[in-house]
Amino acid sequence: MYNIHAKVDTGAETSVLHCEDFKVFERKGHRYITCHIKPHLEEEEILTLTFPVHRERIVKSSFGQTETRYIFITKIKMFDCLFDIKLSLRDRSSMSYPMLLGRNFINQKFLVDVSQKYLAKNSF
Template sequence: MPVLPQKPIIGSVEIVDLPELGLYNIQAKIDTGAATSVLHCENFEIFEKNGHRYIRCELDEHPETKQGKFITITFPIHRERVVKSSFGQAELRHIFITKIKLFDTLFDIKLSVRDRSNMSYPMLLGRNFINKKFLVDVSQKYLAKNTG
């Protein structure tokens, strides 16, 4: 029987960094039932410049404490897709690519944004990101701590 390479184990909630966005120590819920990963934002707008579509949004610099100190980010839209929310509502999501840090390692992640102010966690990591990178132990939390 072949030996499988060991994948890092993540818990049901992890603390992640999004360095290209200037966001650190973000609580992210791991959701294997969700296909896409999503980040909370207050407002967003889609605009076109030089034939390319961009998304601009306001992010709370410290969403875990809800201090209300916002930063504005702008990213090129990688793609758009219709996503069904956990409530069964279909909505168009604008996806961009950025970096996420777990286990002191940077990974590419495709993120969409939406208002998650009524949710327990400002970020959700879906199975498109988790797949082939991590195993999930739902009985644990905070296994992927970054040290620096």
């Protein structure tokens, strides 16, 4: 368990994880992505993880720029439940949270109460 802090973002369609460096490669006809993830932006720990690429997608950032993102599927634990999640990677080092939970993940799993904060603290 990595205890990555995440922010719910109902304006974001896709969930995203902080990554400063990644490499896409092909092996036996399948594409994979190897990424170097800092689970806590303020710490030096770096994890090197490899995932099969689920798909490639053109995404428009909140700044209006379009870019190609590679989507992979992994698991996330919240409130002692395990969920599948589709993630893309992006450099979020200038952001407060290393991970965003977008609408595609939140939809039909959670109801967002904007009057509350930190409801899932220590549950990832």
